[in-house]
Amino acid sequence: MKNPVYTAIAIGVGIVVLLGYFLQIDLLANLRIVLLEWATILVAVALLVGIVNLFVVHFRKSAADQQNRINSIVLIVSMTITLLVAGWFGPTHTYSLWIFNYIQIPIEASLMAILTVMLIYAGIRLLRRKPNLLTIVFIATAVIILLMSGALFGIDIPGLSELRIWIGKVPAVAGARGILLGVSLGIVAAGLRILIGADRPYGGS
Amino acid sequence: MDGLNVLGLIYVLVFLGLILATSFILRTRESRRLRDIPAFERLGRAIGLAVEAGSRLHISLGRGHLLTTQSAIGFVGLSILDRIARSTSISDRPPVSTSGEGSLGILSQDTQSDAAKYLGVESDPTRGRITGLTPYSYAAGTLSFIQEEDIGANLLIGSFGNEVALITDAAERKEGMTLGGTDNLTGQAVLFATAQEPLIGEETYAGGAYLGAGPMHIASLYAQDILRWVIIGMILIGAVLKLFGVL
Numbered sequence: 001m002k003n004p005v006y007t008a009i010a011i012g013v014g015i016v017v018l019l020g021y022f023l024q025i026d027l028l029a030n031l032r033i034v035l036l037e038w039a040t041i042l043v044a045v046a047l048l049v050g051i052v053n054l055f056v057v058h059f060r061k062s063a064a065d066q067q068n069r070i071n072s073i074v075l076i077v078s079m080t081i082t083l084l085v086a087g088w089f090g091p092t093h094t095y096s097l098w099i100f101n102y103i104q105i106p107i108e109a110s111l112m113a114i115l116t117v118m119l120i121y122a123g124i125r126l127l128r129r130k131p132n133l134l135t136i137v138f139i140a141t142a143v144i145i146l147l148m149s150g151a152l153f154g155i156d157i158p159g160l161s162e163l164r165i166w167i168g169k170v171p172a173v174a175g176a177r178g179i180l181l182g183v184s185l186g187i188v189a190a191g192l193r194i195l196i197g198a199d200r201p202y203g204g205s
Numbered sequence: 206m207d208g209l210n211v212l213g214l215i216y217v218l219v220f221l222g223l224i225l226a227t228s229f230i231l232r233t234r235e236s237r238r239l240r241d242i243p244a245f246e247r248l249g250r251a252i253g254l255a256v257e258a259g260s261r262l263h264i265s266l267g268r269g270h271l272l273t274t275q276s277a278i279g280f281v282g283l284s285i286l287d288r289i290a291r292s293t294s295i296s297d298r299p300p301v302s303t304s305g306e307g308s309l310g311i312l313s314q315d316t317q318s319d320a321a322k323y324l325g326v327e328s329d330p331t332r333g334r335i336t337g338l339t340p341y342s343y344a345a346g347t348l349s350f351i352q353e354e355d356i357g358a359n360l361l362i363g364s365f366g367n368e369v370a371l372i373t374d375a376a377e378r379k380e381g382m383t384l385g386g387t388d389n390l391t392g393q394a395v396l397f398a399t400a401q402e403p404l405i406g407e408e409t410y411a412g413g414a415y416l417g418a419g420p421m422h423i424a425s426l427y428a429q430d431i432l433r434w435v436i437i438g439m440i441l442i443g444a445v446l447k448l449f450g451v452l
Contacts, residue, residue, distance in 0.1 A: 022214040036272070043271055043308050050307030050335040054346075057334055071349055108341040111371065118370050122399040129401070138397065176390055179406040183388050185432055186410025189425040190277035192221050198421030199413070201283040201312050 007197050014195045055079060078103075141167060223431055228424035239426065244384050244402035245415035248360070251382040252293065255357030260381075261298045262289055263356045265372060266313055267363020267387065268305035268343055275364040277410070278388040279309050282362040283316050284413040284422070289360075290320030292416075299326075303336045303350055304363070305343030310335035344368040348375035361385035361400065362412060365392040373399035386412070407433075 013035055019025075020032025058072035066072075086096045123142065126135055148164030193199040255262050264286045269279035289300050299321070302313040314333035321328035336346025348371050351359065359376040361369060365387045373396070376383045385400035386409025387393055396403045404412075407429060413422035446452045 018217070022210045022217075024210070039272055046271075046307035046311050047338070048307070050310050050338060053310060053335045054337070057331055060331070066353075068349065068353055104339075108339070111341045111345065111368070115367060115370055118374050119367075119395065119398065122370060122374070122395075126398050179390060179393060181436060182406030182408075182433070183410075185429045185436075186281070186407040187274050187277040187388070188217065188220055189224070189429050190280050190410055192217070192224055193421055193425055194280060196221070196224070196421070198419060198425075199280060199284055201280050201287075201316060 006202055007200055010200070010202060011195060011197050014191075018195065051079075141172075220428060220432060223428035224421065224425050227427040227431075228420055231420060231424055231427070239411075239414060239423065242404075242408055242411065242415060244404055244408070245412070247382065247402055248358070248384050248416075251358040251384075252289065256293050258357055259298055260355045260357030262293060262300040263351065263354070263359045263376075263381075264289065264300055264302045264313075265347055265359065265361040265363060265365075266302055266304040266309050267361070267365045268340060269309060269364035269388075270306060271308045275388060278362065278364050278386075279304075279306075279312075281410050281412055283309075283312055284418045285360060285362055285416055286313060287316050287320055288413070288416040288418050290317055291323060298355075299329075299332060301332045301334065301350075301354065303334050303343075303347045305335065305337050305340070305347075307335065307338070309363075340366055340368045341371075344371040347372050351375040351379055351381075356381045358382040359384070361387070361396070362404075362409060364388055365396070367391050367395050370395050370399050377401075 016028065017032050017035055020028040023029075055076065058075045062069050062072040062076060082096075082099055085093075085099060089095050123139055127139060144167060145164060148160050190199070194201070252262060264282065266279060266282040266286070267275075269275035269277075269282075271279065286300065286302050293300060299317070302317065304310045304313055310333060314330050317332050318328040318330070334350065336350055337343035351372070352375055356376070356379060359372070359381050361372060361383065362385070365372075365385075366389055369385065369387065369392050373383050373385065377399075382402070383400045384402040384404065385396040386404030387396060388409070393403070393405060397405070410429075411422075411426050413419070414426045443452065
């Protein structure tokens with residue numbers, strides 16, 4: 001069973017933040033801001049803990065005689081160099097920006113490029129895996145939108161750009177709104193479960 | 206206090222009232238029927254198979270920031286992690302989780318530690334890993350993790366963008382089952398195309414109820430269903446009023 005003190009703190013803070021958002025009472029609004037500032041600091045500390053966790057896991061992997069340990073060694077060396085450079089010179093110095101612009105961005109752009117190929121392959125695989133009407137509509141819509149995004153071989157087929165605009169404005173927006181309404185209901189339900197202590201994703205057993 | 210804030214507060218209070226009322230009504234009923242979501246049925250079978258085969262279950266919690274609305278999907282992922290960690294007690298290979306956000310990583314370690322204490326087994330903090338802190342570094346870290354470990358099934362429940370395709374592709378190559386749900390529209394479209402069992406919209410948030418996380422999860426699911434019909438009704442009434450020029 002979770003420690004009731006942690007549960008009481010979580011519920012109390014949750015109620016104050018929620019009421020501070022809806023009710024324009026100075027005390028509640030100020031308390032909400034202070035609590036959110038504390039939460040921001042905690043999240044920043046958690047980020048540092050996350051970096052330490054990443055380092056420790058890969059340090060252990062690189063020390064052990066494991067397959068693909070080279071990946072962990074590369075990660076540790078890169079992380080150490082980046083931390084030293086950004087820590088010593090500052091995050092906006094030319095050296096730090098060089099690492100960001102010439103190493104991180106190209107690597108992430110390469111992953112994005114791989115992603116394009118993967119998504120095309122996934123589309124083909126989807127037709128084989130789930131050959132139903134929903135899949136056909138999904139693939140057909142994606143293909144139509146892609147084809148209409150640019151002039152095909154310089155040929156402007158009349159009516160096609162209007163079709164693209166209509167798909168973008170009517171069925172796509174309607175579907176997106178439907179999904180977002182479901183998501184928003186889920187978000188409120190998940191938040192309320194935590195607020196009443198039914199869900200307790202924090203420590204203190 | 207403006208009108209919009211009052212409406213917002215009323216909405217939250219009505220939702221809360223519905224959850225509490227439904228949980229009270231359900232307490233007296235023996236059977237609590239939920240509509241079929243095939244993905245969760247297959248997940249149950251995949252968990253059983255993974256336990257029998259001695260392979261691991263991987264729960265990817267995404268990059269939901271705890272100070273934004275993305276936290277909700279992160280908490281749903283943690284509930285599912287908790288249920289799975291407890292239900293795979295007979296397995297000698299407990300589930301592992303990956304996340305791309307510091308606080309979510311700490312909470313996942315905490316959840317696993319709680320489950321280990323409940324089962325009376327030793328907890329290992331490296332079962333809750335942070336594999337990267339930007340979208341693509343998180344995906345790259347997670348896919349290399351999937352490639353290295355003997356994973357039987359992958360559950361991707363969290364905030365993901367299009368980078369999730371890199372993770373599902375790695376899972377597909379390892380021939381493991383992939384179930385995925387996210388709060389992000391782009392991520393949902395990508396998961397629909399790449400995951401074996403995609404969850405759409407609110408289905409993702411129903412995970413706790415389908416995995417037996419407690420009566421409140423079921424009650425909140427009923428409350429969601431009631432409010433969804435209310436919203437549908439309001440949209441239809443609004444459309445009719447607009448058609449007749451009243452609005």
